[in-house]
Amino acid sequence: MIHKHLTYYLNHSKDDLPAGIVVFLVALPLCLGIALASGAPLFSGLIAGIVGGLVVSWLSGSQLSVSGPAAGLTVIVFNAIETLGSFQGLLTACVLGGVLQLGLGYLRAGIIGAFFPAAVIKGMLAAIGLILIIKQLPHAVGFDASFEGDESYMQESASSSIAEFLAAFERFSISCVIISVASLIILVLWELPAIKKSFLKIIPGPLLAVILGISYNLIATLVAPEFTVKPEHMVSLPVLNQPLDFFSHLTFPDFSYLANPKLYLVALTIAIIASLETLLSLEATDKLDPLKRIAPTNRELKAQGVGNIISGMLGGLPITAVIVRSSANINAGGKTRVSCFFHGLLLLLSTMFISQYLNAIPLACLAAILLHTGYKLAKPSLFIEYYRKGMSQLLPFVITIIAILCTDLLIGIAIGMAIGLFFVIKANYHAAITLIQQGQHYTLSLNKDVSFLNKALLRKLILRIPENSTVVIDASQAKFIDHDILETLQDFLETAPDDQITVEVVDLYGKENIPKHETILILESVND
Template sequence: MVKKNKFKTFASAIPQNLFAGFVVSLIALPLGLGLALASGAPPISGIISAVIGGILVSILGGSNVTITGPGNGLVVVVLAAITTLGQGDLHQGYLFTLAAIVFSGFLMIILGFLRMGSLGDFFPASAIQGMLAAIGIGILAKQFHVMLGNINAKGSIIELLLLIPKGIYDFFKVMDLNQMAAGLVGVISLLIMIFYSKIRNRYFQLIPAPMWIVVLSVGLHYYYEFISSSTYPISDALLINIPDKVFSNFAHPDFSKIFQLDFVNVVIGITLIASIESLLSIKAVDKLDPLKRRSNVNKDIKTLGLATVISGFLGGLNVVTVIARSSVNVNNNGSNRSANFFHASFLVLFILLFTTELRKIPLPALAAILVYTGYKLASPENFRKIVKIGKEQLLIFLITLIVTISTSLITGILTGIVATFIIHVIINKNLGLFVRNYLKPNVLMYKEDEGSGNYYVSIKNFSSFLNYTRLKTKIEQIPEDKDVIVDFSMCDFVDHTVMENMSNYAETFKRKGGHFEVIGLDSHDTDSEHPFAIRINLPFKNIVSGKNLTKRQKSLAKIGEELHWNYEAKPKFEVPNLSEFGYFKTRQINSIYNILSNGEGCKIFDVEFSEGELFAQQVIKATMFYINLDNLIPRFTLDKEGIFEYIYHFAGFKDIDLPNHPDFSKRFYLSGKECDAIKDFFNDELVLFFESNPYYHIESNEKGLLIVDKERLASVKEIKALTDFGIRLQKVISKCEVYAISLPK
């Protein structure tokens, strides 16, 4: 029955996925041709990659709404491979590169079987952004000249960038009709890409911007062919070249260089970039999925590897998961893998039925699409976003960007990783923090008692891109409709990559009906107000109240406003009232901070205390509620009855039973020296209150009450519950104080 329902659900979604696949194919067609040309490969190789990937990944893949095909990230590395391996012979270099693509596919299959889907989590976020920006600049540098009708511009990325002003000058100075016409097509195509989103006509928006460029440029060719008496001004050299028999004229890889070092470097580079681009895209698309399903990343990597092997043998490029086309799929209600299959099917139809029309597309039109794509990857807005996170992130970003542009993608990303680690060491002024603790297990996760049902995750020492996979592995085990508390209070350093991923998890859990909250960062310093900024644990004496408050602290301040309570983030180091409680007899209070108080005796706060001495000393941070009483009450301790309370019996502590409340006596452990006074004090209303509310550890020192939930920091949700409990308890206690009159003061 379940299978039948699943099939019905799948079948009922076919019409919308058919339409989504069609819309994606309209974008994939010009992009596939353009990316292949930008890579120095025949245009059809991009279409082969999209078709093979769409069919195989839709059948065997582990994702739901992703679209596959040639990727932006591989343009620079494939172009470099063709140039390097061919040593001037681009066709032969293309055949050698096909062999490298086949080998990279086999490596991706191996990575999938080794469950290396977590590889993408090892790369620092800012270094990845720098690498993507470098890829964007590389695409823009090469394609800008093609967009202006100059297909002869050669040189490195930096040289091509420096040639852009000269290219613009020559475009206007050299009155070559052929280049001028081609350049105008390119410039107009770029303007369409830029202003497409600003045109609000819904009928115009039915056709994606890249397809408008294809339609208009082909229409221009037909205008000159059938209507105008003038000759078409763009030469054949500036038009797409597609073989007459596309599916019977495949290029085949040349494996004669497989034992040479430059070939091995190409294979590693292609595999690295293909894996990173796919992993990042899969992670991003999962966030876009309306049903919030998680992809089986390792299964997807294996399938992408298999598709890449077949694509390489047939003359196609690498098959990767692509974010832009996947986003279009989601936006057009694509809901399952069939959309990827339909996108590939429509591409086959386009090639079979419209090959003649495709040959009429000018190269500058496709180059304009790629120039816009490159600009989006390296736009100034991306720089501004990095700066807001932190100056050190901009440094990592720029180091990766510059090295990648100057050398290669592999060198660039490896330099970014090393630079990130060095900067982390400098910021912390402590190499030992990373060296001593890297191999230590630093993540603890457990499900708390059935009362709260929270999943509690505690991280110690440090959490960065180096060991993030340990934290991710634990969080991935938690159902997304549950409540999760991630506590960094015992962690000395948290980097940007981890903070960004925590934010992503919070969004995912919220969409699925769960609650994901990060706590324990209130004593960590940061130079930026950005939520993804790095956090460094500081001694409390260095914390300045009100500076860069965490999300939790801002929530506490908001609670204070709602309750008309005073909120103070700055720590206090002299707390005499707390030291009078038995709870702190063997514990040393260091400070209290994040204090919410109402001026009427109620106060909720975070407290840091230590227990044990020397090597056995342990620092603990917890959230507590304190009630200051106007009159004296008996000293007592109230806890939930449990195994430890039975042990107290053997140790000589007495559980006080209330004669008229057997259920209370069974559920709670009540102790104190003044047995009669305590029995008088616990009247019916107070007993009913405790029986009707969650369990807390409650202790009286005659002049006040201390309420503790768990020996850890509380989440905002728990703070609200604890505050409500404490306020109501104070009101009930005020009616019980008559029983304390006989006590000595």
């Protein structure tokens, strides 16, 4: 069995290793930016990314999901540090939150991930794509005011993002524009069939874009210093004097905070928000997976729980599965969990050995990679596809996008779910009971599950049946019939003879919620 798995991973290594490099390049500035925005040590973001890659990748049931620090927890972490009074207190809450997530996994709470409609998930992906585009354009033109903005679709609304986007063009950098445009051209060219069929396909487009950005800046430094990229527009990684200094940057939780009642509320909040974002990201990743694999949600909650326990114990931020890095992994051609593991290994090695060289990467390169990812998530063809599917699919899709853009991910998903649920109820409302007319003969069919929600429809259909008619009430397809429906049918059967309506009842007996004596009463009234 071990040999079989090893062979499987080795066969896909040619796809996974380049994809791992791309995810590493995308994750690196995000880990730093999220830590900065959370008011936590920058190193804590790297620790979280390393744990997500090295540990969670193997515990998770998903082959393509990437875990790490998420912007969705930024405000929660920032407020938690202020509430508890120290970063060590936050680490204790992170460990406890991980224990709660582990418990949720064993309680099989991951099943809620199966109740998100496809239109809502696709709407979430498209909204994230649009926010990526809005948030990354300022970085692409050299205006980096919001470090956490790369994937902060949980807390920042689109209005603030658009304001930042408009302000960016008042203070843009020509060098960043050149790098980002050139990088985008490379990324688009690398999607062409001619490139994919040539030997050039072995070189990941995003990696080539990063090499181009570094090369441009080195050449500009030598030839035209005025066109170099400013330090604030470069990756900023803590530089270690020697590899073993890595361990001196570790911070450990202070378990004396267990006596603080506020700790438990923070831990519960982290567990709930991290679990919800994980399940949403997992569902979205499954939708994007070219091989259409379905990851077990309960196992994912357990994996995230263990990840948060380890991250908190080592001084890292809370982690979740994150769709931005997961979609970057898929777009880069990742096939198995090795790509996520490799990105975590690169984070660790780069932090220990080559941090000073990674600081030569312009943020504009990474912005271009995320802009390309955002476009793939929100392609115009996706909107056309849902328009053709009809209003019952289009409205939940569009409203989810608008709600996320105007609020945040959780509120937007909740609104999308409500709209989706409305259309499901509406569809079931009309499909549960049908009335077919053939001359003076009517067939009233009870289909699937017939609940009290269908009572008004049943009465409406009964009123359409004229005098001197023959009616067959067919319940052969129904698995469940509510007592309210049964009473309405009973009333109809009692009054039908007054209107000279002949009624025949088919297969009402045996429904799990209809007692035998009630069925007999109905049959007796028909016979009478």
